[in-house]
Amino acid sequence: MNDAVSSQAALNADDERPSIVLLELIHRMKVRDVMTREVCVTDRDSPLRAAQQIMRKQGIGGVPVAEHGRLYGMVSMPDIIRAWEDGYIDDPCRTHMSTRLVVLEEDMPLAFAIRYFGRYSFGRFPVLNREQMLVGILSQRDINRALLRELAGEVKRLESHSGASLPPPAGGIFDMYMLREFPVAKLDFENAGKAANQIRLMLLEKQVEPRVVRRVAVAAYELEMNLCVHSNGGVLSCLVSNGRAEIIARDNGPGIPDIEWACLDGTSTANAWIRSLGFGAGMGLPNVKRVADDFLIESKPGGGTRARVIVQLGVQSDGKPSAPETSARSDT
Amino acid sequence: MTTGVIAQRTGWEVLVKGGSFDRPIRKVVASDLMSDVLVVDEDDMLLLTSLASDQVLRTAQVVGAVGVVVVNGKPLPSSMVSVASTLGVSLLKTRLSKYEACVALSQMFKEAPKP
Numbered sequence: 001m002n003d004a005v006s007s008q009a010a011l012n013a014d015d016e017r018p019s020i021v022l023l024e025l026i027h028r029m030k031v032r033d034v035m036t037r038e039v040c041v042t043d044r045d046s047p048l049r050a051a052q053q054i055m056r057k058q059g060i061g062g063v064p065v066a067e068h069g070r071l072y073g074m075v076s077m078p079d080i081i082r083a084w085e086d087g088y089i090d091d092p093c094r095t096h097m098s099t100r101l102v103v104l105e106e107d108m109p110l111a112f113a114i115r116y117f118g119r120y121s122f123g124r125f126p127v128l129n130r131e132q133m134l135v136g137i138l139s140q141r142d143i144n145r146a147l148l149r150e151l152a153g154e155v156k157r158l159e160s161h162s163g164a165s166l167p168p169p170a171g172g173i174f175d176m177y178m179l180r181e182f183p184v185a186k187l188d189f190e191n192a193g194k195a196a197n198q199i200r201l202m203l204l205e206k207q208v209e210p211r212v213v214r215r216v217a218v219a220a221y222e223l224e225m226n227l228c229v230h231s232n233g234g235v236l237s238c239l240v241s242n243g244r245a246e247i248i249a250r251d252n253g254p255g256i257p258d259i260e261w262a263c264l265d266g267t268s269t270a271n272a273w274i275r276s277l278g279f280g281a282g283m284g285l286p287n288v289k290r291v292a293d294d295f296l297i298e299s300k301p302g303g304g305t306r307a308r309v310i311v312q313l314g315v316q317s318d319g320k321p322s323a324p325e326t327s328a329r330s331d332t
Numbered sequence: 333m334t335t336g337v338i339a340q341r342t343g344w345e346v347l348v349k350g351g352s353f354d355r356p357i358r359k360v361v362a363s364d365l366m367s368d369v370l371v372v373d374e375d376d377m378l379l380l381t382s383l384a385s386d387q388v389l390r391t392a393q394v395v396g397a398v399g400v401v402v403v404n405g406k407p408l409p410s411s412m413v414s415v416a417s418t419l420g421v422s423l424l425k426t427r428l429s430k431y432e433a434c435v436a437l438s439q440m441f442k443e444a445p446k447p
Contacts, residue, residue: 192390193387193390193391196394197390197394210396214394221390283368287367287370
């Protein structure tokens with residue numbers, strides 16, 4: 001089993017539900033965070049022998065053929081072996097390099113790259129930027145090293161908070177405690193909605209009244225779709241404590257220039273494709289406000305967005321839920 | 333009136349029998365705009381739509397719909413059946429247009445004995 005496959009297997013360990021922390025990591029991290037930036041390259045006119053020397057010196061199994069940042073091909077170890085066997089090791093790379101390349105883009109989530117390693121048999125992928133220039137190379141070793149480093153940080157963080165996050169004893173709605181986080185990837189319509197539905201099922205299992213559960217689920221779903229459609233991916237979290245559900249959607253996306261406008265019925269920046277999926281009618285945020293007892297949204301152009309919804313799950317001992325309150329803040 | 337009774341009387345193709353197949357329907361919503369569906373504050377709705385996508389089923393589950401009927405005889409992506417099965421949402425299909433399906437349902441509800 002190669003490293004990429006084992007990474008994928010780890011995502012499906014135990015009861016086939018991937019670790020939330022791991023999922024969040026591989027969706028949050030980008031290829032550019034993990035790739036090796038110092039790429040040893042050769043050019044089209046250099047002999048294959050030169051490529052072989054680079055491989056030996058660097059301890060790598062493939063060399064990109066690039067000139068002035070433009071990628072033209074790859075020379076891999078099997079290419080070199082064939083060159084020795086057939087006697088053309090001094091031919092220029094351009095005549096025998098692989099030109100049907102599979103590349104990654106530096107903005108892609110790491111999750112995407114991991115799937116590529118599972119799908120193709122390559123040990124490494126060249127990484128291009130938006131201008132299609134070679135900016136790095138990504139190997140399975142890079143991924144494993146980065147994941148271990150990030151997971152170690154996550155474990156430390158969880159350990160430092162473990163005392164504060166212990167749930168109180170089970171009881172009624174006001175004794176209930178639950179904290180879940182769900183990564184949401186950009187334009188991942190295959191999975192969009194799963195987080196909201198998991199939140200819904202958890203609340204139903206806890207015997208929360210179905211009409212209240214629907215309000216929470218609708219808010220979570222609208223915010224989840226917003227993350228999917230408008231951000232570069234983010235995290236949806238659900239905290240249930242003190243008899244209320246708090247849904248938070250946060251992202252590091254482009255931000256909302258005018259929140260007041262975005263909260264108006266019928267205003268939307270969604271494109272035709274999003275609309276063809278039944279969304280983008282500009283009713284998302286107004287609908288979130290409608291179902292929320294408390295709604296807060298903060299955003300800054302280029303600085304991401306954070307939306308928070310609170311829904312009271314029951315009536316307190318004084319017979320009153322908290323007063324609805326809606327606010328928005330935008331730094332423009 | 334339940335999804336099961338509707339399927340029996342109309343002959344609409346049942347692709348998935350969900351957990352609410354025999355639960356009484358309290359409202360029928362016909363829309364291709366999932367944003368509209370999310371605004372409806374009603375339990376046990378039956379959703380009619382010409383949109384053939386997995387998101388229809390996820391939306392249906394979020395609002396607690398009893399089932400989804402895809403109209404216009406649209407070919408469904410194979411993923412829809414597996415998603416509907418996973419979510420436990422009933423999935424039906426009819427060749428009727430959305431308008432014709434609404435008319436047929438309206439007639440059936442009118443003729444149904446009052447509870």
